[in-house]
Amino acid sequence: MTLPETESPPFVSAVPSVAFPMAPFRLSGTVYGCLMNHRPALAALGEAASAAPYKAAPKAPVLYVKPRNTLAGDGARVVVPADAAELELGAAVGLVIGRTACRVREADALSYIAGCTLVADISVPHDSFYRPSVRFKARDGFCPIGPRVVPLVDPDALTVRVFVDGALVHETATGDRFRSAARLLADVSDFMTLAPGDVLMLGVSHGAPRVRPGQQAGIEVDGIGRLNLHFVAEGVAA
Amino acid sequence: MKTARVAYAGAIHTARPHPQGLQLADGRVLAEADVVWLPPFEVGTIIALGLNYADHVKELAKELTVTTKDEPLVFLKGPGSLIGHRGLTRRPADVQFMHYECELAVVIGRTARRVKAADAMGHVAGYTVCNDYAIRDYLENWYRPNLRVKNRDGGTVLGPWFVDAADVPDPHDLNLRTLVNGEVRQSGHTGNMVSSIPALIEYLSDFMTLQAGDVILTGTPEGVVNVNEGDEVVCEIDGIGRLVNTLAGDAAFGVNA
Numbered sequence: 001m002t003l004p005e006t007e008s009p010p011f012v013s014a015v016p017s018v019a020f021p022m023a024p025f026r027l028s029g030t031v032y033g034c035l036m037n038h039r040p041a042l043a044a045l046g047e048a049a050s051a052a053p054y055k056a057a058p059k060a061p062v063l064y065v066k067p068r069n070t071l072a073g074d075g076a077r078v079v080v081p082a083d084a085a086e087l088e089l090g091a092a093v094g095l096v097i098g099r100t101a102c103r104v105r106e107a108d109a110l111s112y113i114a115g116c117t118l119v120a121d122i123s124v125p126h127d128s129f130y131r132p133s134v135r136f137k138a139r140d141g142f143c144p145i146g147p148r149v150v151p152l153v154d155p156d157a158l159t160v161r162v163f164v165d166g167a168l169v170h171e172t173a174t175g176d177r178f179r180s181a182a183r184l185l186a187d188v189s190d191f192m193t194l195a196p197g198d199v200l201m202l203g204v205s206h207g208a209p210r211v212r213p214g215q216q217a218g219i220e221v222d223g224i225g226r227l228n229l230h231f232v233a234e235g236v237a238a
Numbered sequence: 239m240k241t242a243r244v245a246y247a248g249a250i251h252t253a254r255p256h257p258q259g260l261q262l263a264d265g266r267v268l269a270e271a272d273v274v275w276l277p278p279f280e281v282g283t284i285i286a287l288g289l290n291y292a293d294h295v296k297e298l299a300k301e302l303t304v305t306t307k308d309e310p311l312v313f314l315k316g317p318g319s320l321i322g323h324r325g326l327t328r329r330p331a332d333v334q335f336m337h338y339e340c341e342l343a344v345v346i347g348r349t350a351r352r353v354k355a356a357d358a359m360g361h362v363a364g365y366t367v368c369n370d371y372a373i374r375d376y377l378e379n380w381y382r383p384n385l386r387v388k389n390r391d392g393g394t395v396l397g398p399w400f401v402d403a404a405d406v407p408d409p410h411d412l413n414l415r416t417l418v419n420g421e422v423r424q425s426g427h428t429g430n431m432v433s434s435i436p437a438l439i440e441y442l443s444d445f446m447t448l449q450a451g452d453v454i455l456t457g458t459p460e461g462v463v464n465v466n467e468g469d470e471v472v473c474e475i476d477g478i479g480r481l482v483n484t485l486a487g488d489a490a491f492g493v494n495a
Contacts, residue, residue: 064385067283134313
């Protein structure tokens with residue numbers, strides 16, 4: 001059998017274009033999400049958080065990777081898969097790393113952050129956080145980012161609003177976290193070094209809204225801006 | 239054809255095997271120990287399989303509450319975890335169970351979206367060897383396997399060679415083994431994968447577009463044992479390569495015990 005021609009190394013990746021007017025000027029394409037950092041999210045599980053299969057509340061940050069196929073920019077068209085009636089639209093503030101962060105101390109951690117951006121952390125809704133399939137979070141286009149990186153304000157005191165078809169459907173703040181931005185970066189960089197341009201989500205708030213095909217959505221944070229999205233049914237032409 | 243990426247004398251080079259070690263594209267012939275070995279290709283998304291060998295599933299049976307019956311157990315890793323051949327991986331002093339995992343790494347060469355198993359191998363550029371370390375002390379039951387176990391700096395060793403797919407007639411007929419300080423501690427055969435390479439590409443490409451440079455770490459067979467500071471861990475796959483890694487202690491990384 002003759003193999004079709006493949007692209008040979010070196011391979012190239014594509015990263016969404018996000019206005020990033022300070023060093024390091026571009027995103028690396030590496031994006032980490034963080035779950036269960038919002039106190040009400042864990043509280044909502046009640047006794048279940050300490051029962052099987054979890055057995056205990058999380059100790060280390062609950063992290064996951066949003067791979068490069070999920071990345072998209074402002075105005076992204078997000079495909080709702082045919083087997084999902086709706087999607088969960090997590091609205092997160094993304095901490096954009098400015099310089100190599102390895103085992104940083106909490107007291108210094110914010111100085112490693114170049115700025116903040118908006119991240120739409122989209123999932124197929126799922127009830128178990130034990131070992132969820134990557135197809136819930138790693139689908140093509142499930143991580144729009146943008147529209148810009150802005151110099152750090154106070155990442156722990158931001159109001160995050162989500163609009164669906166023009167109506168405000170969710171309003172939360174970035175506070176009330178088990179780990180503040182600085183504590184999170186300290187704990188994460190204790191075992192994994194983050195590079196300039198990497199994005200670490202501060203973690204979505206409890207009660208993320210659901211969206212259906214045909215809906216328009218926007219995520220807003222004062223001082224960072226608005227990230228616009230629209231949701232389409234699988235199989236619908238662009 | 240086999241190629242490597244190495245750093246030597248102030249630059250990064252492509253290298254080929256040579257009877258005395260390796261030869262850079264510019265003609266220089268060098269011994270294996272004279273260069274710094276990098277992961278042998280520019281790595282995109284790192285996709286790893288849990289419990290993809292039936293014998294390893296049995297080995298871990300006591301702690302399992304899920305099975306691969308419904309779909310492959312896939313997790314993702316970040317680029318900071320990567321290091322090349324002959325590198326050093328940190329073993330924290332205060333853990334009880336850090337183990338290697340010898341795995342066949344499948345490198346995607348052509349964009350794959352909704353590819354059927356029958357067509358999947360045409361999207362494979364080639365193969366390399368992976369040693370995908372884990373520290374079980376840090377295992378928690380939220381988004382398993384949690385990144386503190388599986389996404390540590392220097393915990394994903396890749397190399398030494400990228401081997402063209404054309405040179406590997408049957409990737410499911412390869413013996414693999416791990417040697418710790420020269421003693422065989424793990425051995426298996428790629429024919430025992432629960433989900434084969436074409437099945438994995440069909441499964442993954444159904445929801446995520448695979449791109450050139452993405453790599454699928456296809457899981458490990460039974461025989462994972464604790465390793466300690468100073469141990470030399472060699473992962474071998476016949477016809478693909480012999481990947482050497484050494485465990486270093488906290489002090490080498492400036493960490494006070």
